[in-house]
Amino acid sequence: xxxxxxxxxxxxxxxxxxxxxxxxxxxxxxxxxxxxxxxxxxxxxxxxxxxxxxxxxxxxxxxxxxxxxxxxxxxxxxxxxxxxxxxxxxxxxxxxxxxxxxxxxxxxxxxxxxxxxxxxxxxxxxxxxxxxxxxxxxxxxxxxxxxxxxxxxxxxxxxxxxxxxxxxxxxxxxxxxxxxxxxxxxxxxxxxxxxxxxxxxxxxxxxxxxxxxxxxxxxxxxxxxxxxxxxxxxxxxxxxxxxxxxxxxxxxxxxxxxxxxxxxxxxxxxxxxxxxxxxxxxxxxxxxxxxxxxxxxxxxxx
Numbered sequence: 302x303x304x305x306x307x308x309x310x311x312x313x314x315x316x317x318x319x320x321x322x323x324x325x326x327x328x329x330x331x332x333x334x335x336x337x338x339x340x341x342x343x344x345x346x347x348x349x350x351x352x353x354x355x356x357x358x359x360x361x362x363x364x365x366x367x368x369x370x371x372x373x374x375x376x377x378x379x380x381x382x383x384x385x386x387x388x389x390x391x392x393x394x395x396x397x398x399x400x401x402x403x404x405x406x407x408x409x410x411x412x413x414x415x416x417x418x419x420x421x422x423x424x425x426x427x428x429x430x431x432x433x434x435x436x437x438x439x440x441x442x443x444x445x446x447x448x449x450x451x452x453x454x455x456x457x458x459x460x461x462x463x464x465x466x467x468x469x470x471x472x473x474x475x476x477x478x479x480x481x482x483x484x485x486x487x488x489x490x491x492x493x494x495x496x497x498x499x500x501x502x503x504x505x506x507x508x509x510x511x512x513x514x515x516x517x518x519x520x521x522x523x524x525x526x527x528x529x530x531x532x533x534x535x536x537x538x539x540x541x542x543x544x545x546x547x548x549x550x551x552x553x554x555x556x557x558x559x560x561x562x563x564x565x566x567x568x569x570x571x572x573x574x575x576x577x578x579x580x581x582x583x584x585x586x587x588x589x590x591x592x593x594x595x596x597x598x599x600x601x602x603x
Contacts, residue, residue, distance in 0.1 A: 302361060302509045304473070306343050306430075307379040314382055316342055318361055319506055323376055330372035331360045343507065344385035347456055347472050348557045354509075383430035383503045384475060387560040390427070390501055391549055392479060393450075394419035394491070396539050396564025403572030418540045418548050421491045423479070423562070427501035431595055435480055436499040436602035437581050442482035445579040445599070448565030449523035449531050449587035451516065452477040453542055454507055459555040467546035470555065473509040474516055476595045477562040478502040478523070478587045483571050483578075502587070502597045503560070513591055517541055520590040521566065526583055530573075533566030540564075 303319040316339070317325045332339040337356055340346045346353055365373075395404060395415055429435070437445050456472025480500040485493050513519075516535060523531040540548070545561055555561075570577040579585065581601040588594040 302358060302512065303506045304343055304346070304384065304509070305504075305506045306382045306384050307374075308382060309374065309379050314342065316340070316346065317374075317379075318357070319376065320361065320365070325374050325376055325379055326361070326368060327372045327374065328357055328360065331368060332356070334369050334372070335360060335363070342385065344558045347385075347454065350457075350557075381431045381505050383428050383433075384507045385558060386425045386428055387503075387558055388425070388556050389559040390423040390425065390477070390562060391553075391559065392421045392423055392491075392495060392562045393540070393545060393564040394421060397533060397537050397566040398539055399533075399537075399567035403567050403569065414539060418545055420549065421495060423496050423501045426498055427496050428503050429499045429501065429597070430503065431505040431597070433502070433597060434499060434600040435478075435502065435579065435585065435597050436497070437579060437599050438602040440603060441497070442484055443578065444483035444571065444576070446481045446483050446570040447523055447525065447530065447579065447585050447587070448479035448481065448569055449521050449589070450477045450479050450562045450565050451519060451521060451535055451589055452503065453516075453546070453561040453563060455555045455559040455561070456510075456557055458557065459546060459550045462547055462550045464543040464547045467543035468510065470546060471510045471542075472557070473507045474513050474589075474592055475504060475507045475560075476587050476589050476592055477560065478585060478595060478597065479562055479565060501562075502585075502595055504595050505593050508592050519592075522588050523568065524586045524588075525577075525579070530570070530577075531566050531568035533568075535563070537566065538564060
């Protein structure tokens with residue numbers, strides 16, 4: 302399932318599924334017509350567990366000829382939103398070998414490969430949706446940077462999970478653009494650098510794990526104003542998804558709707574020669590194979 306949150310004509314946020322490039326079906330309307338109850342939003346659907354998710358799959362597997370006309374919308378007629386506001390966003394730093402090297406040159410991080418995942422957090426208030434602005438406040442940063450990352454959406458409460466069992470706790474996958482104000486790191490701490498409002502573009506959809514057979518083999522890329530800056534594949538992660546889930550859950554309970562941003566490949570602006578950073582008027586497009594493209598404009602926040 303390719304699940305989305307959307308609005309029509311500035312109305313309320315609605316739970317939908319993108320069934321092809323051109324159409325989104327409203328799951329609540331579909332459920333009402335079928336005499337079935339579903340949670341009203343995507344986070345609630347994730348937290349409701351397998352029974353609600355299986356009900357949604359059955360609705361989408363039914364004959365589209367029987368779907369009510371008012372449940373089906375053209376993609377061009379709706380506005381996609383961030384899929385939901387996560388309980389926790391756990392970022393992973395330095396998780397691609399080439400990014401470790403470029404960061405050691407440009408950001409004064411250790412040139413040696415980290416022996417364990419490097420973790421940080423982004424607040425839920427940093428989340429913004431597809432097409433929504435990334436805020437550039439020149440009073441706070443002259444070094445606004447990009448990072449295209451595969452996002453792992455947790456579907457079950459996970460504590461002290463083994464690597465062998467880790468994927469059983471994954472609901473699905475999305476995209477996070479880990480926006481960073483490189484000049485706002487404080488004594489090595491990244492929270493303000495990475496946690497300001499709009500610094501976690503998220504979306505455009507959550508694709509359930511059954512539709513992503515190999516999350517460790519996905520191409521990912523990022524473009525600024527149409528120019529490719531990042532291009533890699535998730536197989537190049539230093540710590541793969543299962544290791545990340547096992548490591549994080551060794552001491553932190555992961556809950557349904559938490560998101561792990563699994564790290565950025567090389568090609569960030571700080572690593573360019575000379576460095577390149579985002580400015581108002583730019584457009585950033587982060588793409589992950591099988592999930593889609595997350596596009597956001599950069600606007601002046603002052």
